[in-house]
Amino acid sequence: MKASIKVCVFASGTGSNFQAIMETESLACEIVLLVCDRPGAPVIDKAKQKQIPVHVFDPTSYPSKQAYEEELITVLREREVTWIFLAGYMRIIGAHLLQAYHGRIVNIHPSLLPKFPGKDAIEKAYRVKVNKTGVTVHYIDEGIDTGPIIAQQEVKIYPTDSLKTLTNRIQKVEHQLYPKVINQLIQNEG
Numbered sequence: 001m002k003a004s005i006k007v008c009v010f011a012s013g014t015g016s017n018f019q020a021i022m023e024t025e026s027l028a029c030e031i032v033l034l035v036c037d038r039p040g041a042p043v044i045d046k047a048k049q050k051q052i053p054v055h056v057f058d059p060t061s062y063p064s065k066q067a068y069e070e071e072l073i074t075v076l077r078e079r080e081v082t083w084i085f086l087a088g089y090m091r092i093i094g095a096h097l098l099q100a101y102h103g104r105i106v107n108i109h110p111s112l113l114p115k116f117p118g119k120d121a122i123e124k125a126y127r128v129k130v131n132k133t134g135v136t137v138h139y140i141d142e143g144i145d146t147g148p149i150i151a152q153q154e155v156k157i158y159p160t161d162s163l164k165t166l167t168n169r170i171q172k173v174e175h176q177l178y179p180k181v182i183n184q185l186i187q188n189e190g
């Protein structure tokens with residue numbers, strides 16, 4: 001179903017989650033824009049291949065976070081975006097955007113939050129030898145990976161795991177969980 005709910009994905013990197021969302025047949029919304037803060041990031045080509053419009057910006061060419069976020073808000077409103085889904089967006093969302101899209105910015109993080117927030121979460125869990133980690137989908141607030149949790153899924157860490165096998169297993173879970181949660185959020189609001 002391609003409904004009239006218009007959403008935007010923010011991503012800075014490879015874009016495997018973006019791709020998983022985009023390729024979900026039963027997606028209850030339309031991705032009308034990809035926002036990327038890293039010119040040249042592989043995710044940009046993934047969007048272009050599927051004819052999804054892209055807004056790329058270089059944060060270093062703006063005087064402040066407020067300046068580029070104000071521009072972002074204009075672009076998002078022009079496209080009637082009502083939800084923002086972060087998928088590997090490596091920048092903290094500032095007060096302006098948070099206020100404009102209050103309760104409508106969601107992130108995916110590769111750990112069982114509140115454990116292992118921030119960068120390299122899979123590696124941190126692997127190195128401290130916990131026996132499980134996982135994936136969290138949560139709302140964004142002012143902190144780093146601290147917003148209210150929407151959904152979590154556990155991923156076991158086996159003694160035979162390498163960082164790569166664990167990463168692959170976590171990504172597989174991410175690619176299923178995120179589209180599912182996006183659909184639930186959108187369907188819940190009727």
Ligand code: GRF
Nearest residue numbers: 014015016017088108109110
């Ligand atoms: C994912 O692990 C996501 O949980 C984290 O950043 C990574 C993005 O990966 N926030 P990709 O670019 O979607 O492959």
